[in-house]
Every structure is written in structure tokens, then in C-alpha cells.
Amino acid sequence: MSDRIEELVDDMAEGAAGDVTSPVSGVSEALGAGASLLSTATHWRAKQLRRGVKIELPAYLMVQCSWFMAFGLQMVLFPYLITGRDHLHLDGLALGLANMALSGPSVIFLLIGGVVAERADGRRLLIILHLLAAIPALFLAVAVARGQLTYVGMILYGLTIGTVGAFMMPARDSIVNEVVERRMRVGSGVTLQLGVTLATMAQFLAQIAGLILAGYADKMTRMPQWLGGFGVGPIAAEKLLLAQGIVLAVGTLFALNLAKGRQVRTGRTGISAAFGDIAEGFRAVRADGKLWAMTALMFGVGIFVIGAFLVVLPIINRDVYHLGSDGIRDMFVTFWLGAFVSSVVLSIFRRIKRQGRLLLIAQFLGSSSILAMMWDIPHWGFLTIVFVWGLAAGISIAMSRSIVQDAAPKEKLARVLSIYQLGFMAGAPFGAALMGALVDIFGPQKIAIVPAGGMTLIILWMVFFTPVWNMKGEAWKEHAARK
Template identity: 80%
Template sequence: MEEPAESIADEISEEGADDITSPVSGVSEALTAGASLLSTATHWRARRVRRVVKIELPAYLLVQCSWFMAFGLQMVLFPYLITDPNHLHRDGLALGLANMALSGPSVIFLLLGGVVAERADGKRLLILLHLMAAAPALALAAFVWKGTLTYPAMIAYGLTIGTVGAFMMPARDSIVNEVVERRARVGSGVTLQLGVTLATMAQFVAQIGGLIIGGYADKLTKMPDWLGGFGIGPIPAEQLLFIQGAVLALGAIFALWLGKGRQLLSSGRGIQGAFADIADGFHAVRSDGKLWAMTALMFGVGIFVIGAFLVVLPIVNRDVYGFGPDGIRDMFVTFWMGAFVSSVVLSIFKRIKRQGRLLLIAQFLASVSILLMMWPIPHWGFLTIVFVWGLAAGISIAMSRSIVQDAAPKEKLARVLSIYQLGFMAGAPFGAFLMGALVDLFGPEKIAIVPAGGMITLIIWMVFFTPVWNMKGSAWLAHSQKA
């Protein structure tokens, strides 16, 4: 058992007092005792720091899980409460406007969120944002429980969560870089690529859990006979909303174990300083070929992939296969399961030499698989395509985040991440509108050529006109240089 530093100092002092024979020897012994005490204290402090740093990565992953489990619940409960006959029973236009309230603030405030994430202490910011996100979920739970839920309340909820999310994304995603750095200083072998992959895995598994739990809202779900045929639910919607709020509040508790984040001391003040910092972030993205290419790729993914995901797949599910909400749930879970599986496989490899090449190959294979939907295929074949799509998404998210985190200047990391994410967020609404218009014109089967063709064209441009195809991961380069 390790002795306290005070008792060690006492023992050293007693031994020194017995051995003193002259003033000179006494000084020598005192210096020796002081050096020994300093060494012991330094060793004890180093062990304590090492324990704290090792706790930090699991705590960060739990913060990630809390947000995305709540997000998974929201993906089910938000449209359910608006369209369900027993609650608000609104039409598709009302749902669309509510979704705009949910996603619009992210586009508006995301760049400002990147500036705030750099200037604020990331730990305190995450705690505050999780508590701010928990409040509207708990308020909705109270409205549903009392039977006083209104459509304006749902709009207010969407605006609040959307605004909090715009500040949450750059704050949460930039901290993983610092966590990995601090862990590396105490001898850990966790690379930035592995840290991002673990965070992506946590995101997917938590989101799947939230989707599954949300599917039991006010409805009994019977398991298949091979699972025993038992039933789960119904779980009242207000209880699920309370769970959503409680899970978000837990994220604030988990964030207490994070280290204090680095803060950027900006020379600019107020709104003008914020806009100057945003412009500086855009300059950093434009001046780096890898950052610019990743942002352009995310814009294309928002248009062609997310647009098809939000519009085309639900219509295929309804018009081609005749399924309702249960089919949409199965589709979402299948997609995110694919993303989780690919993330687990990626976590085995700490250092991937050609991250960009792996990313583009995965996107190409997923785009080709979408073309199969142009011909009649059974439902299991449709879900297989969705699973392959999810596999590619897991690789794309993990590799693109790793590339951006690696290439971005550390003092501008949160701003660069917010610009990169803005490419995705800005492309998604435009893609949803485009796919919605085209699917009405050409039908759900033939429209598959649009997202597939758009992504393949974008990938060819990435291969020949950007450095992404030939780039090498920094973790692999550092390891090869040591070897």
C-alpha cells in the first residue's frame, strides 16, 4: 500500500537527524531528503493524473451516448406526437414546418457555435448545453401527461433543441481531439483515428437504442416467435419524453469527469470579432485541399444521400412494400446497425494508411448498391441495400471526421468542424426538397439513379481533382517513422 507523502517526509527527517555530524553533512542530508520527497510527490501526482486521464475517454463516450440516445428517441417521438390521432393529428405540411423548426437553427447558428466552442471552456459548455436540452423534453413530458400538448409547443421545442444542437456539435466533437492528446501524454496508444471511431460507435449504438425504445410509444410490440413471442409496451409517450430529458441530464453529470478544454483568446470582441473568427475559419478550410474536399463531400452527401434517406426510402417503404411506421423503424435500425458494424471493424485498426481511399471506395460501393432499387426486389433485399448503405455511412463518418480533425489547425478546430458540418446540414434540406420533387415526377423506383449518379460523379471528382485519394493518415506516418 502506498504511504502518504507526509509520513514519508517524517521518516526522512528522523533518519536525517540521527546521521547529522557536521553543518555541511546536515545540509547534504537535507537536500537529499528534499529531493526524495519531491520525487515521491511527483510520482504520486503523475499516478493521480494518469488515473484521471484514463477516466476521461469513457466519460466522453458516455456524454456522446447520452446525446444520441435522446436523439434516437426524438427521431420517433417528434413526428409521432405531431401526426398521431390521439395527440395533435396534424398533416404532412405541419410536420414539415415542425422539422424546419428543428433543423433550421442548426444551419443558422452552427458557425457561431464553432466560435463559442473555441472561446468557452468545453467542459462547462457541455454541462450547460445538456441541461438546456433536457428542459424542453421534460416540459413536453409534462404537457403530454396533463393532456395540454399544442402545436406551438412542438415548434418551440424544435427551435430550442435545434439551437442547442448547433452549439453542441462543435463543442462535443472538438473535445475528442484534446482527450486523445492528454491520453497520449500518459503513454496511451489511443490514436485520434481510434478516438473518433470509438465516439462514432457510441453514437450509433446509442441512437439505435433510442430508436428501438421510442418505437414502443403507446403501442404494444410483439416479438417474433423465434424470440419467444412476448410483448413489449405500450410505454406512454410522456414517460419516454421524461426518459429523454433524464438521459440528457445524465450527460451533464458524465461531463464532470472531462478535463478543462483549451480556450482560444481571440483578439476580436463582440459580433464583429465572431464574424472575423468565422471568416478566418472559412479561409482555413479553403486553403487546405483536404478540408475543402471533405466539406464538399459532406455537401454532396447531404443532397444525394440524406435527401434520399429522408424522402425516397420512406416512400419506397410505403408505396412499394406497403409498410407503415414499423417498416420505417426497421429501416432506420437496419441502417444504423450497418453503421455500427463498420465502426466496430474500424476500431480494430488504430492506424489506417489510406483513410481517404477507404472513404471513397465505401461511398462508391454504396452508390452502386442503390441502383439495384430500380428493379423489383424483395423486402429483405431492400433492407440488405439499406444495411450496405449503413456500412458505408459508418466508414464515411469515422474517416471524414478523422481526416478533418487531423488536418484542421488546432487553434481553429471547432470552427473548421462547424463549417464541415454545415456542408452536410445545408445540403440535407436542399436534397430533401429535390428528391421529393423528383420522386413525385418519376416514381420511387426510377429515382434511385439520381442519388447514385450524383454520388458517383462527386467521387470521381474527388479521386482526380483532390488530394483525398492519395493522402496518408498522420497516425500511420508517425508509426512508420518510428519503425
């Protein structure tokens, strides 16, 4: 678009300079100079626009890194403060209920968050939400530092950060579509699939950094001899919580480099209009077989996979391998490292033909790998299973997001994304509570058959009764049509 404007202005300038004559001395030269000045100004404006558009994607990725590095810190610190022997030292059910408080608000507020994300200035919304997310982490840091940490405080933290996250998810995830679209307008070869994969890579890399840092909580970790054998830590939990709050606040600086973005106007006004917008989003999801299937799949993942991930793995870490925050760190870093590796491989392929087929195969392999945890295996074997699980998760997350972003109507994108995420977030609280109760009754190893069996049934339903297995990626179809 800007190139066409530049060409038009250049033609105007040349015409003004070469064809305009006047009996009054100097007028022709003045007109030519004016047209030249207009052309120069347009060239400068076009360059500024290009520069702003090119900065947007790196800025968006840094916003992604800010949130998920803090999330990585939280993934270790939250279960560690609840189950750790030096802090609350509570059981699996208590951890499951706390995780339910952390993910539960999304069930209530996520759909409203999708409506707000469409109507609001996306950049301003990200800035406000990052600042709001920093506050509970800072309050928790003060409580730990004063020795006043309580289970009620952890529940309140979970409810608060979970509520902010419910508004953050659709706002952040819908913006990538606009960022890629604007970048393509200035001649970039970035496809939506690649943009989503890059965002996923940034998420995984930032989570790994947060997980590694949080693993040094209250305990020294000695590096391998080939790295010098030096020790790192211990770092007090309150300092790590302070770092979590600061990292979230820094995300606001990167959000300033984003464009305002599109704001959808549905013609409805008032609070009750939000419910009409939500109903419209549900109709869009229900009318598209791919969107409906992906939402159902995410509900199953929330119940069977996230419940095992948030509850079973930390209890195995404590009761089977007798490890603390360093074990939680190693476990989660291994998982997200696997996810990062698979997302890097995916980034090489800008156009994947059978996205749905790849997604379901990865889900099946990841679910099947959990079964090996039913037996007594060495810690390195346990981490190997976790790594394979992470490889499958990286593929699943990138492909499912790409499918939904492609299939969703652009004017309902944030609402559709919020419904898709709701499938995931609605299942997570029930999964966490269920797995917490089963862990206390049967032990953490025997219940591995529950998530594996549950996901296998869902995958079989997806293969035989939904269009996901045979669908073709939109980027691949467009590329094939051009050939």
C-alpha cells in the same frame, strides 16, 4: 511529462538524503525526510493525473452516448408524431419542412458555435448544452400527454433543439482531439483515428439503443420465438419523450469528468470579433485541398443522402410497407447497426493508409444501393439495402472525421469542424424540403435515382479534381517514418 517530473524529484530526494550534512544534529535527517515527502507527494499527484486522464476517454464516450441515445429516440419519435395515424398524420412535404426546421438553425448558428467552442470552457459548455437540450423534449412530453400536440409545436421543438445542437456539435467533436492528446502523453497507444472511431462506435451504439426503445411507441412488439416470444410495449410517446429528456440531463454528470481543455485566444474582442474568427476559419479550410473537398462532400451528403434518409424512408415505411413506429425503428436500427458493424471493423486498424480512397468507395457503394428501392421488393430486401447503406455510412463518417481532425490546424480546430459540419447541415434542410416535395409528386420509390445520381457526380469530382483519392493518413505516415 509527469514521468520526467517524478524522476527529477526522486533525484532531488536522494541527493538531499545522502549528501546534505550539518553540524546541527537532526538537520540532515529533516532535509531527507522533507525531500522524501516531496517525492511521495509528486508520485501521488502523478498517479492522480494519470487516473484523471484515463477516466476522460470513457467519460467522453458516455457523453457521446447520452446525446446520441436521445438523438436515436428523436429519430423515430419526430417523424412518427408528424406522420403517424394516431397523432398528426401529415404528408411528406410537412415532414420535410419540419426536418428543415430541425436542421435549419445549424446553418445560422453552427459557425458561431465553432467560435464559442474554442473560447469557452469545453466541459462547462457541454453541461449547459445538455441541460438546455433536455427542456424541449420535456415540454413536448407534456403536450403529448395532454393531447395538445400541434404541428406548430413540432416546428418550435425542431427550431429549439436544432439551435442547441448547432453549439453542441463543434464543442463535443473538438474535445476528442484534446482527450486523445492527453491520453497519449501518459503512454497510451490510442491514436486520433482510433479515438474518433471509438467515438463513432459509441454514437452508433447509443443511437441503436434509442431507436429500439422508441420503436415501442404506442404499439406492442412481439419478440421472435427463439427469444421467448414475449411482447414489449406499448410505451406511450410521452413517456419516451420524458426518457429522452432524462438521458440528456444525465450526460451532464459524465461531462463533469472531463478536463477544462484549451481555450483559444485570437487577440480579438467583442461580438464583431466572432466574424473575424469565422473568416479565419474559412481561410484555413479554403487553403487546404483536403478540408475544402471534405466540406463540399458533406454538403452533397446533406442534400442527397440526408434528405432521402429523413423523408423518403419514413414515407416508404408508411405507404409501401404500411408500418408505423415499429417499422421506422426497424429501418433505422438496421441502418445504424450496419454503421456500427463497419466502425467496429475499422477500430481494428489503427492506421489506415488510404483514408480518402476508402471513404469515396464507401460513399459510392452506399449511393448505388439506394437504386434498388426503385422496384417493389419485400420488406426484408428493403432492410438489406438499408443495412448495406449503413455499412457504407459507418466507414464514411469515421474516415471523414479522421481526415478533418488530422488536417485542421489545432488552434482553429473547432472553427474548422463547425465549417465542415456546416457543409452537412446546410445541405440537409434543402435536401429534406426537396425530397419531401418530390415524394409527394412522384412517389417515394421513383426518386431514388436523385440521391444516387447526385452523389455519384460528387464522388467523380472528388476522385479527379481533389487530393482526397491519393492522400495518405497522418497516423500511417508517422508510423512509416518511425520505421
